[in-house]
Amino acid sequence: MDVLEAIRGLRVVRRYADRPLEATHLEAILNAGRRASSSKNRQRWDFVVITDRDGLRTLSEVGPYAGHVAQAAAAVALVYPSPSGEAPHSTNWDLGLASQNMILAAWSLGIGSCPITVYEPELARTFLGYPADHACEQLLVFGYPANPDDLTRPLRRGRRRPLGEIVHREHW
Secondary structure: OOHHHHHHHOOOOOOEOOOOOOHHHHHHHHHHHHOOOOHHHOOOOEEEEEOOHHHHHHHOOOOOOOHHHHHOOEEEEEEEEOOOOOOOHHHHHHHHHHHHHHHHHHHHOOOEEEEEEOOOHHHHHHHHOOOOOEEEEEEEEEEOEOOHHHHOOOOOOOOOOOHHHHOOOOOO
């Protein structure tokens, strides 16, 4: 799939078929995240992959909008070193790039995804077991859509601001 086609067609998917991701697909998704650009090539990320159904159910409790994690085929927790006196801006940027790479790679393979905000960080830390000097504020969930039409359904009209409304040339 062409990158621009993937970007144009990308949709968030929250309902998943009851089947695991193919191992080669999951590896391709993770490699796409690993290959993301990173400020000063620091690669300040670790990815914790959860495919166990009980684990996915536990992670569905990390926030009020995470219920569909329980039905996903996989979740990827984005774990990074907690900022210590250093502004986290570049780490946040890097995590966003890694996330978008994984989301687009999944989409190109016919796999839906949804980003999840972690509202219960202690639950995430206890379950995932990452070190005390690290943090996890986001998960990505993946799965083959329960409805294959989700991959091709038309975009909803009026959901994105027009380009002319958000682009300023040379100055505001």
